Amino acid sequence: MKSNRILLTGVNGQVGHALLSTLSNFTVIGLSRHELDLTHPEAIRQTIRQLKPDLIINPAAYTAVDQAETDSALAIAINTVAPKVIAEEASKIGAALIHFSTDYVYEGTKLSPYTEVDAVNPQSVYGRSKYDGEMAITAVGLPHLILRTSWVYGAYGHNFLKTILRLAAQRDQLHIVADQHGAPTSSMSIAIALAQLIAEWDGKRSGIYHLTNAGSTTWYAFAREIVRQYIAMQLQPALKVTEIKAITTADYPTPASRPANSCLDNRQLAQDFGISLPSWQEGLQAEMKLLSLQ
Ligand SMILES: NC(=O)c1ccc[n+]([C@@H]2O[C@H](COP(=O)([O-])OP(=O)(O)OC[C@H]3O[C@@H](n4cnc5c(N)ncnc54)[C@H](OP(=O)(O)O)[C@@H]3O)[C@@H](O)[C@H]2O)c1
Structure with a gap:
C-alpha cells in the first residue's frame, strides 16, 4: 500500500525494535513509551493529528501476562482502550x-491449529484485554x-530465549513445561x-x-533446541546445563x-497475501546469529 508516513509505536519492544530496522525503505516515525504514552488517550489523539501518518503500526502493548491478572486496569488501558482511540483517530x-x-x-x-474463524475464549486478563482491543x-x-x-x-528484548540462555549458563539442570503447544x-x-x-496490502482487505x-x-x-543451536554455533559463554x-x-x-494448544493456522495469510514465515527452527537460527553479533 502507499505508505508515505508510518507511525510506529512501542519502538523499544521486541517487535517495534525489529520493525524499526526492517522498514528502512519507508518513512517511519517511531515512538517509544516515553514519547507517546498509550495510557493517555488525548496524547494519542494529538500525536496522530499532528503527525498525519497514512499508516499506523501498533506493536506496543501491556505484555506482562501474569502481572495483568492483578493490574487489569492498566492492561485494559493499553490493550483495549488505546487501540480503540488509535483506530478512531x-x-x-x-x-x-x-x-x-x-x-x-x-x-x-482444540486438538489442531486454530484458524481465524474459530471461537475465542481468553483464559487470562491479558488475553481478554487483547481480544477486546481487536473488537474495538x-x-x-x-x-x-x-x-x-x-x-x-x-x-x-526480554524473552524466553534470553531467559533460557541465562539459566543454562548458571545451572546444571532446567525444568521446562512440556504440555503447552505453540509456535x-x-x-x-x-x-x-x-x-x-505492507507492500502487498492495498488497504481494501x-x-x-x-x-x-x-x-x-x-x-x-524449544528450550532444548535453543541449547542445541547455541552449542552447535559454538557461542560464548559456554553453557553449564547438562539436562x-x-x-x-x-x-x-x-x-x-x-492455553494448552495455541498453535495458529497461518494459511489465510498465505492465501490472501502470499506470505509465509520460515519454520520456528529457522527463525531461531536467525536470532541466534544476531545474538552472536551483539
Ligand atoms: N511477547 C509475546 O510473547 C507475544 C505473544 C503474542 C502476541 N504478542 C503481541 O505482539 C505485540 C508485540 O509484542 P512484543 O513482544 O514486541 O512486546 P514487548 O517486547 O513487551 O514490547 C511492548 C512495548 O510496548 C510498550 N508499552 C508498554 N506500555 C506502554 C504505554 N503505556 N505506552 C506506550 N508504549 C507502551 C513497551 O514500552 P517499554 O519498552 O517502555 O516497556 C514496549 O516497548 C503485542 O501486541 C503483543 O501483545 C506478543
Whole structure:
C-alpha cells in the first residue's frame, strides 16, 4: 500500500525494535513509551493529528501476562482502550492501522491449529484485554489488519530465549513445561513478513490474520533446541546445563492460565497475501546469529 508516513509505536519492544530496522525503505516515525504514552488517550489523539501518518503500526502493548491478572486496569488501558482511540483517530484522517494481537485469545482445548474463524475464549486478563482491543478496532471500521502472533522472542528484548540462555549458563539442570503447544515466533521474522505485507496490502482487505513462524513445539522442546543451536554455533559463554527435564503446567503454576494448544493456522495469510514465515527452527537460527553479533 502507499505508505508515505508510518507511525510506529512501542519502538523499544521486541517487535517495534525489529520493525524499526526492517522498514528502512519507508518513512517511519517511531515512538517509544516515553514519547507517546498509550495510557493517555488525548496524547494519542494529538500525536496522530499532528503527525498525519497514512499508516499506523501498533506493536506496543501491556505484555506482562501474569502481572495483568492483578493490574487489569492498566492492561485494559493499553490493550483495549488505546487501540480503540488509535483506530478512531486514524479513521478520522484516512489512515490505515496494523495492530498486533495474541494466541492467548484462544482457550487452548482444540486438538489442531486454530484458524481465524474459530471461537475465542481468553483464559487470562491479558488475553481478554487483547481480544477486546481487536473488537474495538473492528468496530471502528477503518482499513485494518490485526495480526495474531505467538511466543515472541528475539535477540533484542526480554524473552524466553534470553531467559533460557541465562539459566543454562548458571545451572546444571532446567525444568521446562512440556504440555503447552505453540509456535515460537522470532521478532525479525515478524518484521520481515510485515515489510512484505505492507507492500502487498492495498488497504481494501481488512481483518484478523494469524502470523507465526511455521511448525509448532512445546516450551520444553524449544528450550532444548535453543541449547542445541547455541552449542552447535559454538557461542560464548559456554553453557553449564547438562539436562533439561520436562515438567507439566501443573508443576509450574502461574497467576495467568495459558492455553494448552495455541498453535495458529497461518494459511489465510498465505492465501490472501502470499506470505509465509520460515519454520520456528529457522527463525531461531536467525536470532541466534544476531545474538552472536551483539
Ligand atoms: N511477547 C509475546 O510473547 C507475544 C505473544 C503474542 C502476541 N504478542 C503481541 O505482539 C505485540 C508485540 O509484542 P512484543 O513482544 O514486541 O512486546 P514487548 O517486547 O513487551 O514490547 C511492548 C512495548 O510496548 C510498550 N508499552 C508498554 N506500555 C506502554 C504505554 N503505556 N505506552 C506506550 N508504549 C507502551 C513497551 O514500552 P517499554 O519498552 O517502555 O516497556 C514496549 O516497548 C503485542 O501486541 C503483543 O501483545 C506478543
